[in-house]
Amino acid sequence: MPLSSENAEMVKQPIRQNRLYKVLHKNLRIPPWMIRPFYRALKISCSPAQYRLRKRLAREIVAITPPRMTIPDGAGYQLFEPDDIEGTDRIVRYCETVYQQSREAFPPEYFQKHPQKKFLFPILEGAEFCRHPELLGLMVSRPILDAAAAYLGTVPKLTGARLCWSPENETARSSQLFHFDYEDLKQVKVFINIFETKEDQGPLTFLPADISHQVQRTIGRVLGRVQDERIYEGGGRNHEVKLIGPPGSGAFLDTSRCLHYGSRCNRRDRVVLIIQFLNCYSAFRPTASFNVPPDLPGFKPDLVQRLALGIH
Template sequence: MKNLFRTNKQGHNKALWNYFVKSTPRRRQWYAARLGAKQGASLDARQRLAKELAASGGGYEIPLENGFAVFSPGTFAEVDDIVGTVREIIAAREAEVAPGNKDFLQQGYLDVAHLTDESPFLRFALREDVIAAIAGYLGVVPVLAKIDVWKSDNSPSQHHASQLYHCDWDDTAQLKIFIYASDVDIASGPLTLMEAEASDKLRSSIGYTYGRKGYRVNDEVANRVVGRDPQHEITGVAGTSVFADTSRCFHYGSRVQEGGQPRLVGFFQFVTPTSFLFPPGGYQQVAPYRGLARDDHSELVRMVLGAI
C-alpha cells in the first residue's frame, strides 16, 4: 500500500479509485481518512470553522440518526425565488425538447450563467445558516459540488436506476438539498428516504458495496430487513426543502405515476473536502464553482466555493 497515492498527471489513479470508492463502507472510510491526512492544515481549518459555526447556533439541525431534515415553505427567504426560477427554466427548456424524447428524470437544466451574486440559487447556497447546518452535520465546512434544476416525468418502463433504493458513492457523508418547485404528492414520485441508522442495518445485512453492479436494492429486500417505519416518502407543497445525506441514507425518487404531476426540483449538493468526486491532489483543482469566489468574499464563502 506504500504506493497508494501514486497518480497520473491529473492526480488520479482510476484503478485504485475504483478499488476503494466502489467498495464497502469500511474501505471507503479508510480511503477518505488517508485523503484527509494529506490535506492537513486545510482540512483542520475547515473543521475549526465548522465548530465555531455550530457553537454560534444557526438554528437548523440535521439529526445524525436520521440523516435528513425537512423544512417547510417560508423557512428560507430565497426559496420562493428559486421555485419561480426553476419553473421558468423548465418551461423554456421544455419548448426545445421533442415530445416523447424524455427519460423519467431530466437533469442539467441550469446554465451556470444563472449563478451570479444576485441568483437565488447562489444566495441560498451561501447563506451562513444553511452552511452552518451542513457543517454541523458533516463536522467540516463543505464544498459546493452541484447546483441544478431537475424534472421527473412518468416513464412507462419498470423502475430502474435511481428509482430503486441506493446510496450515493460520492462521499462517505454529504448533504443534498432538494427544493420542491411543484406540489409533490405520492403520484408525483417523491424523494423517499430510509433513516441513516436503518440504512446502516440494511447495508450490514446484505453486504452492500457502493457503486458496483447490483448496488440497487429492491423494495422487498428493504421491507424485509428494516420494515416500513424508517422509510419516509417526502411529500410537500412547492417550497418544501429537504436536506438529505444520500450517502448514508438509502433513497430513491422519480416514481411518477401515470397521470401524476411532474416533480420539479431545485437541486444542491454539498460534499466534504475528501469527497471521492475530487482527485487525491485536492478539491481546489476541480471544485466547479471556485471561479465564482472573489477577494471580498468571506473566508467561509471562499471555502464553500472551493477557492481555499
C-alpha cells in the same frame, strides 16, 4: 466574515488531485470504501492549513451561531417547510422561471439523446449555475451552508447542483429503486420542491439512517439498486419518508447513509432543485463540476461561502 491575510492564504491552497484514486478503483478494482480513508488522508496532507481552517469554522458555527436547521446524526435527515429557511421563496420563484424558459427551449432531439431515460432530466447542472449568480448565492446562503457544516463537522464544498424535471413516466429502474449514494461516507444533499409535490408525482422517498443501517445489518451490504421487497425483508417496511409538500418544502438528506429513491412512476411532472455538499477532501470528482469565478455580479460571499464555492 472578512478575509485576513492568513485565512486568504489558506483559502488559496489548492486541493491537489491525482490519478491514484482512478488507478486503485477503476484499474485494480479496490472497493471505494477501502480507498476513501487513505485517499482522504493524502489530500489533507497536501492542504493541512485549509483543513484546519474548515474544521475551525465549522466548530465556530455550532458554538457561536448555532444553525436554525440541524440534521440529527442518528436520523441523517431534516425536513423543512417553505418558511423555515430564509430565501427559499426566492429560490422557488427563480427556478420556476428557469424551468418555464427551458421547457419552451427544449429541442425535440434532446429526448432522442436519452431514449432509455424517462425521468430526472437536468435543466441546470454544475457550472451552468454560474450564469445565475443570484440563485447560486441563495444555494449557499448561510442557513443552508451552516446546517451542512454542522452535520459534516467541516465547511464543505458545493460539489454538485441540478435543477431537475421528471415528467410523467411508468418506469421503476436505476435511481428509481432503493440505493445509497457512494460519493463519501457522509454527505448532505438539499432537495427543494419547486412546485407542490404529491404522492403521484414520484417524490423523493427515503429511509432514515438508523433504519437503513438496520436493513444492512439484516440483509447485508446494499450495493447498487435494490427492489423494495428486499429492503422490506430487512425491516424497512412502513418506515419510508416521502418528500411531499408545497413549493419550497424540502429536506436535508445524507444520501450516503439513507436508502432512497425518487421519480418513480410519476403521474404528473415534478421539478426539484438538488444541492450537494461533500467534505472538501472527498475522493469524489463530480462529472459536472463548479468553477466559480471570484467576481460573481451582485454576490459578495463571506469566508465560509468562499470556501464552499472553492473561490480562491
